[in-house]
Structures are given as structure tokens and as C-alpha cells.
Amino acid sequence: MPPGSRERRPRVLYLAYYFPPSRASGVFRARATANHFAEAGWDVTVYTAPREFFETYLENACDPSLEETVDPRVNVVRPPMSYYAWEKDIRQFSALRRNFPTVAASLYKLLQSKIFPEHYLTWIPGVLSGAVKAHFKEKFDLIIATGNPFVSFAAAQALGRLLRIPYAVDYRDSWTFNQFTEELKFKEDSKAFDWEAKVLRGASEIVFVNDGMRQWHIDRYPYAAERMTVVPNGWEPELLGEGEYHPSAEDRPLRFGYLGTVTSYLPLEELFDGWRLARNHPLLRDAELNIHGHLGFFPADVAPLMERLPLEENIGVNYHGAFSKTEGRDLYAQTDALVFCVPGARYVTSGKVFEYMASGKPIVSVHRPDIAAAEVLEDYPLWFRGSKLTAEDVAASFIAAAEAARRVDRSQYTLAVKHAHTYTRAATLGPWEHRMRKLVEGSR
Structure with missing residues (x-):
């Protein structure tokens, strides 16, 4: 040359x-x-x-x-x-x-x-x-x-x-x-x-x-x-940032968050039935389950999905609407534990799971146990899941994640984020x- x-x-x-x-x-x-x-x-x-x-x-x-x-x-x-x-x-x-x-x-x-x-x-x-x-x-x-x-x-x-x-x-x-x-x-x-x-x-x-x-x-x-x-x-560090360790604030109720599009395929009934059971636990009695994201992909999806959200039951479930990708980092920072609710089985990974891991927060799984995403989460140290997709197993996962959110220390956070960085x-x-x-x- x-x-x-x-x-x-x-x-x-x-x-x-x-x-x-x-x-x-x-x-x-x-x-x-x-x-x-x-x-x-x-x-x-x-x-x-x-x-x-x-x-x-x-x-x-x-x-x-x-x-x-x-x-x-x-x-x-x-x-x-x-x-x-x-x-x-x-x-x-x-x-x-x-x-x-x-x-x-x-x-x-x-x-x-x-x-x-x-x-x-x-x-x-x-x-x-x-x-x-x-x-x-x-x-x-x-x-x-x-x-x-x-x-x-x-x-x-x-x-x-x-x-x-x-x-x-x-x-x-x-x-x-x-x-x-x-x-x-x-x-x-x-x-x-x-x-x-x-x-x-x-x-x-x-x-x-x-x-x-x-x-x-x-x-x-x-x-x-x-x-x-x-x-x-x-996941994209340039969008989410690298994140920082912040212990859960003891002076307020725990905040659980679902971040992502809500679709008709999600196991919402199991999610909310499990949440109702979990709210009987002292750590979750005043906890919030905050849902952030679009309801479906088309205008016609909104009404039927809104009907499936128990917003009027006074059980701490709140819908906050859509958010932009660049707002995601602030929402993750404000949340104590994340809810990974996805449909399907062995062929479903979901892109959201990688962002969830990057937050270093406890993750509650609400899905069939054999989905492909389970392979990704296997080595994540703050992952909580049941052996079945039932209200009882979901409730147990919420309680375990709540306990973890209150006691997670910097070393656990560091291990969680280290695993996320492989993705x-x-x-x-x-x-x-x-x-x-x-x-x-x-x-x-």
C-alpha cells in the first residue's frame, strides 16, 4: 500500500x-x-x-x-x-x-x-x-x-x-x-x-x-x-450510565418497579395475585408496585390493558405512563427492586432483563421457569424466582426480594453489576x- x-x-x-x-x-x-x-x-x-x-x-x-x-x-x-x-x-x-x-x-x-x-x-x-x-x-x-x-x-x-x-x-x-x-x-x-x-x-x-x-x-x-x-x-452503558450503589432508604416504603411495554401476553393475573399475597408481609404492607411504560404498541391496546391493572384496589399498584429511553436511568435509581414479568417459555429472552441486571437491584421473576432469560439470570446474585408461575411462588419471590433490598450491601451490588457487564x-x-x-x- x-x-x-x-x-x-x-x-x-x-x-x-x-x-x-x-x-x-x-x-x-x-x-x-x-x-x-x-x-x-x-x-x-x-x-x-x-x-x-x-x-x-x-x-x-x-x-x-x-x-x-x-x-x-x-x-x-x-x-x-x-x-x-x-x-x-x-x-x-x-x-x-x-x-x-x-x-x-x-x-x-x-x-x-x-x-x-x-x-x-x-x-x-x-x-x-x-x-x-x-x-x-x-x-x-x-x-x-x-x-x-x-x-x-x-x-x-x-x-x-x-x-x-x-x-x-x-x-x-x-x-x-x-x-x-x-x-x-x-x-x-x-x-x-x-x-x-x-x-x-x-x-x-x-x-x-x-x-x-x-x-x-x-x-x-x-x-x-x-x-x-x-x-x-x-444493554447500553451510554444510555443507562454505570450506576452507583445506594442502599435502600429505610425511612420510606419499598418501591418495586416494572419498566417496559405492558402487552396482552404478560402474565398479569399471576403478577397481581402474587402481589396481593405478598402485601400481607410486614416489609410489603406499604410497598409500591410502580409500572412505567406504554400500554401495548397501538392505541387500541390501551383500554383492555388498563382494565387488567388493579389501580383502584388500594394495594400500592400505580401506573406512571410511558418514559423515554434516556429517562430510564433515573427510574432505575428510584426503584428498590425490579419486576421481570414476561410471557412465553423457552424461546423468550427479552431485552429488558439486561438493563435490569445493570441496575444492580434485586429482580423478581414473574414468568414460566423455563424461559431463555433464565439462562441469562442464572449467575445474577440478586435474582428471586419460584419453581412455578403461581401466585404463591410470585409472592414468595416478592418477599425474598424485599428482604434483599433492605440488606443488600456494596459487595453484592458489585457482583451483580459485574455479571451485567458480560452483556x-x-x-x-x-x-x-x-x-x-x-x-x-x-x-x-
Whole structure:
């Protein structure tokens, strides 16, 4: 290499439909991935949804503070798309849909059944045309796609084959089965299975958030097993801070906190039944259970979820509404113990568990004992859980966590945070970035 010249940075196209300012749960992994690759010296271009999708069509689905945390070196592109499945304003309908609504609906259903069974299908044309033009101006070396939605996987497969560059896919969620109910999402003859098989045959690496998810896909697609890996979720010190040890304040009641989106899948009945029982204990008689976060992801979710919160029972349960990611550190600091309430079983990890551990606070588990998150929590010294998801076991966990909150010392806090630091985003994403770099170097 001539003196003074610099080696060209590897260039990655990252397909992440949900990306800041979206507040969808998967956004945090996508944001962290883009930032980590940029910090590691990659030229990162993110293709994501149009801003108006989050601001107009998904009411209350934005967190503007998140956009400020995206590395300024990341180039964010928002290809246009059609909003057929979300558009309710007849003035915005196409001429075909206004004049021949039945025909338009039939054509739309045909596209779903014959081409790709996802409403986000209309994002693909803009992604493909924009990416091809960008590639011929300055070559991409790698494509990474994260799902859901899984049109990003289809676009990665198409671009990888067309541009003859490697692509990797990152399963934040499962595509063809429901990780909460452990049932298939589609009939066996659905195009979704054909697409998933096609994507996995061509992918250079296939990433999952936990080993349970990886194993399910190995069983269904054994030919891709050697290319399947796990990249756990993690937490961001730059957002949460490093935290400080503060003993529980003896002059006030204990504060338990749930921080995160409340969804219909959560075992709320077991949570609140256990809380009612636990309140009979002297340490919890005046304790608070504070819920911070959105109720669901869509406006229609709010009312039914609010009905499931026992706010009028005078048992210390309070709902404080949504909070921004950057407000999280203060909420953790104000809380004595955290409630890890999640749905599902062996395929569910949740991104929230990593932040909980980073707080160094006692954690009460309210979930089935066999979920994937249990593997992450196993070595956390302030974890309290039952052998079953029952009100009695939940109550016992609340009581044990309350006792721990009153006596936890600096050494226990330090051990807890030390375990959490094995799951920073740098720790979890670092090995993956190294593999992608070697992949690119080997394909040049």
C-alpha cells in the first residue's frame, strides 16, 4: 500500500425497518448494531421505514430522544412505500382503491398470498431500487437484515444474489412460529416457509437472540445449522450510565418497579395475585408496585390493558405512563427492586432483563421457569424466582426480594453489576462484528 494511503472501510447495508425514532422493542438492538459497526470502523448505511409511518400511521409509536442516540456516522435512508394496510383516510386512497375497492382488496390479498405474506411488502421496491443505485455509486461489502418485519430478509436475499455480496440475517423475533405460544404462525403451505427456506439457504450467517430459537430453526432447517449462531441482546452503558450503589432508604416504603411495554401476553393475573399475597408481609404492607411504560404498541391496546391493572384496589399498584429511553436511568435509581414479568417459555429472552441486571437491584421473576432469560439470570446474585408461575411462588419471590433490598450491601451490588457487564452491547456484538469483518475480507 502506498505511503499515506488508507485502507477502504468495509461498507455494510443494514436493513432495519424499525429504527429510531420508532419505540418498538426491537429498535434498541437495531440501534446498537448500527452504532457498534460504525464505532468499529464500518461505513454503515441503514435502510428503515419512512418517518411518517411511525409519526402518522402508528400513533404514539415514536421516541424522539432515541434518534439523538444514533451515531452521527450512520447514514439513515428511508425508502418510500405504500400504506395500503394502514391508510384509513379515503382522500389518500389510490384511484383504483377509491373507485374499485373490491378489486383493489382482491389484488392486495393476491400479492400477500402469492408473493410475500406481510403488509410491509410495499417497502421492498424502494429498498431494492435505492440499494442498487447506491451500490453502483459505492460498493457495499455486506448486507445485514434484522426482522421483524421479514421483508428485510427477502430484500437481503434478493440484493445478495443480484449484487453478489454476502448477507446475514438477525432474528430478533421468530418469523414462522410464535415464540410466546410455540405455535406456527402460518399454514404449512404458506409462502412464508418457502421464503424462509430460500433466505436461509443463501445466508452467510443466521443470528438468533437465544439458543432455544437457534435450536428450533436447526430442527426445521438442518442444512443451515452450521451457519446459525447466537448473539444475545444486551444493554447500553451510554444510555443507562454505570450506576452507583445506594442502599435502600429505610425511612420510606419499598418501591418495586416494572419498566417496559405492558402487552396482552404478560402474565398479569399471576403478577397481581402474587402481589396481593405478598402485601400481607410486614416489609410489603406499604410497598409500591410502580409500572412505567406504554400500554401495548397501538392505541387500541390501551383500554383492555388498563382494565387488567388493579389501580383502584388500594394495594400500592400505580401506573406512571410511558418514559423515554434516556429517562430510564433515573427510574432505575428510584426503584428498590425490579419486576421481570414476561410471557412465553423457552424461546423468550427479552431485552429488558439486561438493563435490569445493570441496575444492580434485586429482580423478581414473574414468568414460566423455563424461559431463555433464565439462562441469562442464572449467575445474577440478586435474582428471586419460584419453581412455578403461581401466585404463591410470585409472592414468595416478592418477599425474598424485599428482604434483599433492605440488606443488600456494596459487595453484592458489585457482583451483580459485574455479571451485567458480560452483556453490554460491546460484549455481545463484538464477536459478531469480528466474524462479519472476516467474512467481508474473505469475499473480496
